[in-house]
Amino acid sequence: MERIGFIGLGLMGKPMARNLLKAGYPLLVYNRSRAPMEELAAEGAGLAESPAAIAQGSDVVITCLPDSPEVEAVVLGEDGVVAGARSGLLFIDHSTIAPATARKLHLALQHKEIEALDAPVSGGDIGAQQGTLSIMVGGSEAAFQRALPMLQVMGQNIVHIGAAGAGQVAKACNQVVVALTVQAVAEALTLAQKSGVDPAKVRSALLGGFAQSRVLDVHGQRMLEGRFDPGFKLHLHRKDMGIVLQTAREVQLPLLGAAQVTELMNALLAQGLGDLDNAAMITLYRQLGGLVDAAGGSDK
């Protein structure tokens, strides 16, 4: 079995690393803070003191980090993956970062004879724990085939989208669709409420027709219950929408809907609601319609 080094043991990374460990892979871990490393060490993982040390002791290096700068630093920085890697290493990045950054990393690693896959995931911390993530992969077919047994430990719906960066493009598309569908459901359920009609009945009726979506089902229910524990935090979705709009600008495509919904997320972040689930979008519509005060609190 390939020896895996895992960097980034956050809400997503830790359960993903744990699943690889449970599947029997020799695992070396590194994280900025110490606690999750020791947690996994108690379950059998080895500890490394830097990304370079991870690369020295592994055949495959996997990262799961918050954003582009962190991934660049971990891969290209001092004591980074490249500093410790041998030719033949496979690098898999599960972070959601800009497609342009992913392509830049692919090229930098190619020069060192390191194969890379951009492999962002969707499905949240529950998907990470249960090993049911969707994984969108960019990179060569050979690298994809080599990675597949490991990806199948962490996810279920695994699609090889295309060449370097294609996984990140697919993830950007995913975030556009989720954001606009959340907005759609927030508008519909608030319209029902303001019209004196039971939003729960409307959700139920709409699930049976062309308005059906997983967001109407899951986020719609969260909106009805006013239950906004994440899930997927608004400030992370806002970060991803920044990637979307930057990418759209680079390819010269005006994404009117994505731009608007990003501004609505900005408003929610300005109100200090960034740690809520993205279903909290409905809070803004309830404010706009005068159903709650601007502090997001009490019903009138």
Added chain:
Amino acid sequence: MERIGFIGLGLMGKPMARNLLKAGYPLLVYNRSRAPMEELAAEGAGLAESPAAIAQGSDVVITCLPDSPEVEAVVLGEDGVVAGARSGLLFIDHSTIAPATARKLHLALQHKEIEALDAPVSGGDIGAQQGTLSIMVGGSEAAFQRALPMLQVMGQNIVHIGAAGAGQVAKACNQVVVALTVQAVAEALTLAQKSGVDPAKVRSALLGGFAQSRVLDVHGQRMLEGRFDPGFKLHLHRKDMGIVLQTAREVQLPLLGAAQVTELMNALLAQGLGDLDNAAMITLYRQLGGLVDAAGGSDK
């Protein structure tokens, strides 16, 4: 069995009336143009010369008309339903009209001791033919129970949403969600294409995660194929969005997303594309991104 009078034998109404006839209901029909009346007469329906004559010969009057003015004229106008109705008549309107108009008609009919249901449908001409429509119903429980056996002949997902007008509110909510989800899918698939990534692979990957929707499945496929034969025509969806925005103004709720996507529909109508399926929304994004000329035609 109740004697049914059916007014409005268009793309939706004709197959719905036919299904009632096949189920054994005595059926009297009226339509502005003669041809569909004679088609159903050949299958066993009786013909009436006015909405009033329909009402005189029926226990239940069903309408399926394009918009609010047509329904008002057919019900309240000279030789209209009210002119010919006896007390105890049940009136079911399957048209998509403004909730405010539906409530006004309920009241006007109540004064004549006629019970009314607003019962807009979703599911398109294919759903009408196959008897698989979603039907969203507003009105009293007694009227709903009386109508249910007939509704079950025409539809499958039949939900009693609430009091008078509630069915139309649910339909308005439905049209908001469908419109914004179509926009979401159009933005995502164009972003993929402009980024040099196969939109078909992106659609396939996204169907396995939180971006899943019936619109991504059905309309997404239509967008990939550039196949815009309706389906649901853009100019009808635009008409429904007019109802949405009017209703939202009446209840004082700013629907930012619904307003934006309605303007995009206006642009498509201005280009003469109103008879295409609403999936043709992607045509506009392809124009915005410079992938087609403004005439909507050839690829560059």
